Amino acid sequence: MDIQRPAHDPALPSRKVRVAVVFGGRSGEHSVSCATAAGVLRAMDRDRYEVVPVGITREGRWVLAPDEPELLEGGRAEVSASNGQLLVPLGSSPAPLVVSESGQVPQELGAVDVVLPLLHGPYGEDGTLQGLLEMAGTRYAGSGVLASAVGMDKHYMKIVLAGHGLPIGPxxxxxxxxxxxxxxxxxxxxxxxxxxxxxxxxxxxxxxxxxxxxxxxxxxxxxxxxxxxxxxxxxxxAVSGREIECAVLEGHGDDPPRASVPGEVVLDNPDSGFYDYDTKYLDTAPLTMSIPADLPEAVTDRVRDLAGRAFDALGCEGLARVDFFYTDSGDVVVNEVNTMPGFTPYSMYPALWQASGLSYPELVDELVQLALERPDGLR
Ligand SMILES: Nc1ncnc2c1ncn2[C@@H]1O[C@H](COP(=O)(O)OP(=O)(O)O)[C@@H](O)[C@H]1O
Ligand SMILES: [Mg+2]
CATH class of the missing domain: 3.30.1490.20 (ATP-grasp fold, A domain)
Known part of the structure; x- marks a missing residue:
């Protein structure tokens, strides 16, 4: 099996690419991750991809999950531990996954070509899962161990951004x-x-x-x-200014990262607070994503340039959303880099790409292809 080449390579056998979609997880963003998985499961072209849905329970147990997006929507979804536990063999090349249920003969599932880790927060977005996948010799979408860890830790993220001369706040x-x-x-x-x-x-x-x-x-x-x-x-x-976000996708081959049009998070009632958890995920706290953000052209250019530089500063791969403040005095300051940004079909990251000419299914394809193209191990 040759998975060195991109799957769209006409020379590749016509076998479907096996993609493990991994979601849920131990962090506070478990249900958000489930909602993302629902969107991705619906968007994946089943003629090209064989999808293996893998849930991680809140306790960290990996299970083979049903391929039923409707069970994962609604914002309160939970990965249930009732399915058989999934074991990931370690080694230098992908080995068959194993489903183990007590009292039953372990069942081999076959190896996957690529993992799509749709997890947010600790034990998913922070390099730990990425380390496990490196140890399993399995390709995965998105950033590797270091960029994931740095992106998760606002302390080290600031050090790395400042070390690359990027503007950050005190x-x-x-x-x-x-x-x-x-x-x-x-x-x-x-x-x-x-x-x-x-x-x-x-x-x-x-x-x-x-x-x-x-x-x-x-x-x-x-x-x-x-x-x-x-x-x-x-x-x-506190930085007083507007919240501007820019989506970045890794380039193919030696191409530089691609930056989307910038978007703005506008709270419909700014007096009610800041862009907090409730505003992000509960329908009751209204906000508008203004895409593209209404900015002077020079500021748009600056945001897109800084987004690509922040992506490279952390050594990101695949995707990242870089968040900024556009201050009242006209400066652009980096707030943070998210290596696994919100990725439901309604989230800012896909919406920014939609406005930049890449649909949600195309975006999911891009992430899988970028992961298949890259070498594993040190790169
Ligand atoms: N230094 C700051 N100045 C002004 N607003 C901030 C600042 N830091 C955070 N916020 C507000 O809090 C929100 C969440 O903070 P953020 O650093 O983005 O954390 P998270 O990783 O949880 O998204 C931001 O979107 C913004 O609304
Ligand atoms: Mg944020």
Missing amino acids: YTVITPRSWRTDPAAALDAVASLEMPVFVKPSRAGSSLGVTKVERPEDVEAAVVAAQQHDPKVIVEA
């Missing part, structure tokens, strides 16, 4: 040890930032555990709240 980090041994010094460092500040878990996502703090006396409670999600906390000076 921040300070509160490690678990600094908080235990000298909380006063940690609070002093926060006090050196201008209020208001954003207090965030360093490694979370979907705005979980993020608090906007207006008064110094409220910092401590916000730090404790963020620590519920990650013992390491980052505190940033």
